[in-house]
Amino acid sequence: xxxxxxxxxxxxIVDEALDGLLPPVASPPSxxxxxxxxxxxxxxxxxxxxxxxxxxxxxxxxxxSVVPAACALECxxxxxxxHDDLPCMDDDEYRRGRPTxxxxxxxxxxxxxxxxLLALAFEMLAANAADMAxxxxxxxxTMVARASGTWGMVGGQVVDMQSQGQxxxxxTLQYIHAHKxxxxxxxxxxxxxxxxxxxxxxxxxxxxxxxxxxxxxxxxDDILDVVGDEDRIGKRPGSDVKHDKxxxxxxxxxxxxxxxxxxxxxxxxxxxxxxxxxxxxLRGLAKFVVxxxx
Amino acid sequence: xxxxxxxxxxxxIVDEALDGLLPPVASPPSxxxxxxxxxxxxxxxxxxxxxxxxxxxxxxxxxxSVVPAACALECxxxxxxxHDDLPCMDDDEYRRGRPTxxxxxxxxxxxxxxxxLLALAFEMLAANAADMAxxxxxxxxTMVARASGTWGMVGGQVVDMQSQGQxxxxxTLQYIHAHKxxxxxxxxxxxxxxxxxxxxxxxxxxxxxxxxxxxxxxxxDDILDVVGDEDRIGKRPGSDVKHDKxxxxxxxxxxxxxxxxxxxxxxxxxxxxxxxxxxxxLRGLAKFVVxxxx
Numbered sequence: 001x002x003x004x005x006x007x008x009x010x011x012x013i014v015d016e017a018l019d020g021l022l023p024p025v026a027s028p029p030s031x032x033x034x035x036x037x038x039x040x041x042x043x044x045x046x047x048x049x050x051x052x053x054x055x056x057x058x059x060x061x062x063x064x065s066v067v068p069a070a071c072a073l074e075c076x077x078x079x080x081x082x083h084d085d086l087p088c089m090d091d092d093e094y095r096r097g098r099p100t101x102x103x104x105x106x107x108x109x110x111x112x113x114x115x116x117l118l119a120l121a122f123e124m125l126a127a128n129a130a131d132m133a134x135x136x137x138x139x140x141x142t143m144v145a146r147a148s149g150t151w152g153m154v155g156g157q158v159v160d161m162q163s164q165g166q167x168x169x170x171x172t173l174q175y176i177h178a179h180k181x182x183x184x185x186x187x188x189x190x191x192x193x194x195x196x197x198x199x200x201x202x203x204x205x206x207x208x209x210x211x212x213x214x215x216x217x218x219x220x221d222d223i224l225d226v227v228g229d230e231d232r233i234g235k236r237p238g239s240d241v242k243h244d245k246x247x248x249x250x251x252x253x254x255x256x257x258x259x260x261x262x263x264x265x266x267x268x269x270x271x272x273x274x275x276x277x278x279x280x281x282l283r284g285l286a287k288f289v290v291x292x293x294x
Numbered sequence: 295x296x297x298x299x300x301x302x303x304x305x306x307i308v309d310e311a312l313d314g315l316l317p318p319v320a321s322p323p324s325x326x327x328x329x330x331x332x333x334x335x336x337x338x339x340x341x342x343x344x345x346x347x348x349x350x351x352x353x354x355x356x357x358x359s360v361v362p363a364a365c366a367l368e369c370x371x372x373x374x375x376x377h378d379d380l381p382c383m384d385d386d387e388y389r390r391g392r393p394t395x396x397x398x399x400x401x402x403x404x405x406x407x408x409x410x411l412l413a414l415a416f417e418m419l420a421a422n423a424a425d426m427a428x429x430x431x432x433x434x435x436t437m438v439a440r441a442s443g444t445w446g447m448v449g450g451q452v453v454d455m456q457s458q459g460q461x462x463x464x465x466t467l468q469y470i471h472a473h474k475x476x477x478x479x480x481x482x483x484x485x486x487x488x489x490x491x492x493x494x495x496x497x498x499x500x501x502x503x504x505x506x507x508x509x510x511x512x513x514x515d516d517i518l519d520v521v522g523d524e525d526r527i528g529k530r531p532g533s534d535v536k537h538d539k540x541x542x543x544x545x546x547x548x549x550x551x552x553x554x555x556x557x558x559x560x561x562x563x564x565x566x567x568x569x570x571x572x573x574x575x576l577r578g579l580a581k582f583v584v585x586x587x588x
Binding site for chain 1 (some may be wrong): 413436452
């Protein structure tokens, strides 16, 4: 399979669906809806939704039916970026090569746009219920809620913030990475399969896959912050060093970090040993997360 | 029935359940969990959870089964208060007579505690699924998501903020009140009944009840901001005037505002015409929202 073409086709489907599911600018409050759209529809890879669609595909399910759930994951990702960039958090002016949400819309609207996107994500998830076994929908809501809150993204964000300027040990770094980015990527890797009715065994394999690509993704992010090109990563490299964040290169050095990212990616592929060729997109994505923009 | 005793019994049940459902301080990240608990467990009436339990009771259902959903509503309420009080929003130092969340824990933790509470609310809602028809759970998630985001609380908050210092017309004031506080109170008045399997007709009556007490509640809030006692309302009165907010007293004067609040409360009771004595707690609560602390 040709992964770039696959990702581009899926990205277009996700972007069209997001455009239809996000509140229109014509409805009040317009400024809020502009701000929500600005961040969600910003140019991006749509990795989380694509993983969700690919996980439905990997178990032989109809990936079309999980498009709204896939969109929910992108909304949660956008919510987290908007709040992370706020002055009381990382205070970043640029994101994906464009001014951050609060730089354009002001702090209050940015805060509320993030809040509204988190709520909207659960609306998108539950809206699936019409066509889908509702107990799966309830389980998907639990999965995404836990991946977003203190047991996932928000919890990782807190420890990340509190580790700035500290000597962070390997366990804490592992905690930050598994929670801050890993939890939502793991949920993305399972949710499509869950919603189309995969077996518990397959879901466990996909969870293992997701945890490994989550870690591979974040280590690669850390590496790109050191060696990446500003035009290609969409933000100024060196922001981790500026905030003195806990990162793999800081703890292990660049070479060892690169080696660990690749090993996680390989182990992610191995976790799919029981899957047939339907899982090739997931296998391709596991390689993609460590090779992007390097 | 004796409403104060009823409310006190329910409040204790809700507070015990919240204590068990909120993340423990012993689990990391401790500071986040302290901040979440500080705001959710702050002394308060627990009006939204009590409405949710009373709505299950009003249709003859087992209110015990909807306690986690009732707790979810209190988490969403607390999330909205934490974010509203932030410096980039109302910049308030006191809430319910205590220093606001960011005053105690700092802006970053307060922001993230709000985020985590919104996510946790959906976890609590979906966790109900084990004992409950899952299609009802999916519908409850949709209801709460819409009441919290741009079609509810957040949307109302944006228009409220943008109306500060403006000459606000009656339609805009109605929009603000119906969304900022009305949407979540309406959801609270329906969700218990929805989860125990009420008919569509009863749900429509409860929606109508909820919209009316929502408006009665917010008009009363506006009035208390003018005439209330600092010790009893838990914040300094006059904050609406300070922010030059759109309020009923500003648009209609105090007497007419009081008249309208009472009329909404009476109409809320009338909306329950088809309900038996099981709905007496709801009827009592409709009176309570306009009589509290006046």
